[in-house]
Amino acid sequence: MRLLGRLPQRRVEPELMDQPGLDPVEHRAALRGLARINWLSGTARACWPWLRLLAQEQPGTPLRVLDVACGGGDVSRALWKRACKAGIPMILEGCDRSPLACAFATEAALRAGAEVRYFVRDFRELEASPATVDVALCCLFLHHLSDDQAVELLRLLQTVARRAVIISDLRRCRLGWLAAWAGTRLLTRNRLCHVDGPRSVDAAFTLDEARDLASHAGLPGAILQPCWPWRFVLVWRRP
Template identity: 30%
Template sequence: MLEYRSEEIEIMDDLTISGAVVDQTLRELNTINKRLGGNQISVSSYKKIASKANGNIMLADLGCGGGDIMMEMANWSRKNDVKASFLGIDANENIVEYALRNTKRYSEITYQSINIFSDDFRKQTFDVIHCCLFVHHFTSDQLVSLFRQFSDQARIGVIINDLHRHPLAYWSIKLLTSLFSKSEMVKNDASVSVSRGFKKKELVSILKSAGIEEFQLKWKWAFRWELIF
């Protein structure tokens, strides 16, 4: 078990899912990510890039969920006089509707409900592309193509924040969500997500196959990979 990446489908992969389960799931996922330090990995990576950038920054958050990480990035940008705009992208219109309500106080955050495999998305360019708990939803072959595409679309850099596939991470999140989660989606998807996560050598292989030679890959608590290229 966990020797290879799982191909099991998550409930979240159903792009038509809607209703109260979406709101409950997105609220719980943000709580989990905040308490385990997952959000901070993305924000810290954004700070590194934003501090070196000149002028306005346009960041696209792929698989944006409820927009919570963009809010944290926006808060830091406001405090540090960094002019930044954020575009949340999610293929599920119901998730985008939740995110719009969740981030309504932030005029610098906008959204598109669009599939990243579409021509409309491929035509767009950004300063930074950010993905948190997003790329594990795709096969390694798909990621080779996507990483190559992201590298072309992002003028400054790409930030990936995703899961380290490890038994301790798998069984810990399975126990925690079974005890405390009220969302059947979270209870099912949390451990499945870990099983679809990555070993270091797998990410390195994907990057090499995509022709990406320059990158930073670091392990972060709790069982996350911070990848910048």
């Protein structure tokens, strides 16, 4: 029924990767699997044009970007590589509430020679750091939250960002659910990814719902772009 049915309402279930006491070996394997999925689905590619535009508006000045709830940090590392290739000065950092995820991200950055710093911080602590970065970036985390928590996240990202907020996340739709079910099984054998992938789409927002979140969070003029594969990018720029 799930394969053929519609996804009319959000269904937020706890994802396995968010559970306390998760086996570290399995957690690391899941982060590697998610990195492959993010690479294939072009998460960094969808965010890059906006970061490039913001950087080019102030040439010669490094664009400071904070990747909030960065997980294994693969998106920020991919963006760092793009910035280096384009010759654009960019300072990238990532934070996550999971010490294991931050350690994993730091190790991966060292192996890749990527100059990206990762540190442990819950997104709710951002309120204590107003206007500390140019861009607050958040990829594939919004769907983990309740509606009220999602609005809180957007408000806090607005607080920490001097210039822009960029959100990349899933769109809730039947084709997206099918893609998540099939893609996680093709790209990784990790059971956490197999379970959490479809659950993530069940919990994702539609474009209209994401637009409403931005409105309730006080992000006037936010731009919402659908992108492949069944995702969206939300961009708000400070006037």
